[in-house]
Amino acid sequence: MENDRGTKRSRWRDDDEERQTAERRRQEKERKRKQKQERKEKKQQQLDQNKPDDNGTSEPKETSADVNGLDLDINGLLQFKAPEIRSCRGVNNYEMLNHIEEGSYGVVYRGKNIDTDEIVALKKLKADKNQYGFPITSLREINTLMALQHPNIVNMKEIVVGGSLDQIYIVMEFVEHDLKSLMTDMREPFLQSEIKTLLHQLLSATVLMHENHVIHRDLKSSNLLMNNRGQIKIADFGLARFFSEPSQAMTQLVVTLWYRAPELLLGAKYYSTEIDLWSVGCIFAELITNKPLFEGRSEIDQISKIFDLLGYPDEQNWPGFKSLPHGKTINKPKNYVKTQSLRTKFPMMTSAGIDLLSSLLQLDPKRRMSASEALKHPYFKEDPRLQPPEMFPTFPSKAGQERRRRASPSAPVARHGDHLNDNKNENDDDDDDGFIMAAPEDEKFGLFREQDKKGGGFQLRF
CATH class of the missing domain: 1.10.510.10 (Transferase(Phosphotransferase) domain 1)
Structure with a gap:
């Protein structure tokens, strides 16, 4: 065998190079085989850990990855938990009871969950037909309600949809009053x-x-x-x-x-x-x-x-x-x-x-x-x-279509310690049936009744 310069090349040298190449290929195959075997063993180990016990329940056992605080998949890669992505339920799961109010960004209804009979509030979002996409105000409201969980912030339950893209509802807990209407009626x-x-x-x-x-x-x-x-x-x-x-x-x-x-x-x-x-x-x-x-x-x-x-x-x-x-x-x-x-x-x-x-x-x-x-x-x-x-006192709910009971006239009240006398003396003063002590007229802020913890419209007769 001759090279480019015309000199002879050793046959033994070619055999050495071929043996080295074959050895490298053999080592690479062995390494891949071991990796494949390790992945198979890890997968089988996870299946054994989640295998149901005698009672039919499956209890995952701790692995070395769990002990170290890492969540690894079968390939040894780090994985993160993410919320489940699923489609929204339909608004037909709720029964519309009555209209509550209409605002700048939606119309609010009172509804009932057909499955649980729970009373909820459904806010139908207003979609601008002149604009494409989901309203930015509605996106902000949904995003904010999902981020804020507090006893004094209204709780959002889910989003439901109707038969068209302009029928999107936010399902929230039902609250009986708004403070403005309540103070107006007080x-x-x-x-x-x-x-x-x-x-x-x-x-x-x-x-x-x-x-x-x-x-x-x-x-x-x-x-x-x-x-x-x-x-x-x-x-x-x-x-x-x-x-x-x-x-x-x-x-x-x-x-x-x-x-x-x-x-x-x-x-x-x-x-x-x-x-x-x-x-x-x-x-x-x-x-x-x-x-x-x-x-x-x-x-x-x-x-x-x-x-x-x-x-x-x-x-x-x-x-x-x-x-x-x-x-x-x-x-x-x-x-x-x-x-x-x-x-x-x-x-x-x-x-x-x-x-x-x-x-x-x-x-x-x-x-x-x-x-x-x-x-x-x-x-x-x-x-x-x-x-x-x-x-706190309770009030009839306008949103729940409750009505305030009308006050009915009461029976005559005699003075403290006296009995009703139908045969009243002519010299008696007609207005002398006792006096009423109520809050003074110049007391506008309800502080007077704070002292006795009286309710609205309460009067003392003597």
Whole structure:
């Protein structure tokens, strides 16, 4: 054998190279065979571990991978648990009972689960026919409700669909009342102890939202649901969104006008959880009087009502407010004299209550109290203490189509210690059948009946 240069090549050298190549191939085959055998043994070992015992139950045993805290498949690869992906159930699993209300982003119905007879609320999402895809507000609401689990946040059960793409329903727990309608029908406001309980629950849910980096952006009394067990639940997360730190530019066209923070009214695009705390302060004031605190007819009227009660901003109480888009348009009147304050607006509130309210209604968002700080405020520790939720009164549910019982006339009542006398003396005064002691007319905030824990409409006859 000759090479390219014409010199002879050794036959023994060729035999050595062939033997080395054959040995490498043999080793590679042996290695692959061993790997295949190991995989087969691991698979058989897992089958043996999940093999049912004598009672017919299967109990997985610990493996070396489980002991080390790793979840490995049969090939030794790390695997992660993921939620099961399955199709949504149909809305025909629920029976529609009645219509509750219609909002900007959906229509709410009362329904019943056909299988379990459980009463639920079904919110049909509104789909814009001019846009393609799923509504972003609905995606945010579903995503937020899945991320937030709290006793004072409405619980989402599942998503069900109808026969077309515009028939998508969110199934939630049914709550009997919304706080706005309930306060409108009440003759007198809540007791101070009841107000503390409701406010404490609202702040507790707000803390959870903010810890999970969620801003509700539409807290108001009509978005707070209340059941007959003394619990309120935050609902309607259509405007909610996750936020980051530092905050990014977001739209200022959020929050219902009466509960909108002053920085939003002045056009701020960079904001955070402080706008929710302003709304909580407005709800706190509304619980005291059963009336919204700032009932503006427009954005200009709304900001004017805020400044009339809390004072006009300046560089001392709100540094840098002039840098906001509409901040330069705010000018204090020359002959302005402040005639209102939270103390004059709520004369029967304690000093601690006024301090908490003013801390939530600070014009400067940086000075506004956070939800976690508000929960630790001395207002919740002074008398009267928080009313236990189970001690709250119950009310007929409009959503459940319950009717209030009409009051029927009662029999005549004699004076204490006297008997009814049909043969009344002519000289007796016709109106002298005793006197009625009730709350004074100037007592508007229900504090008078707090002392005796009386209910609405209760009177003492002597």
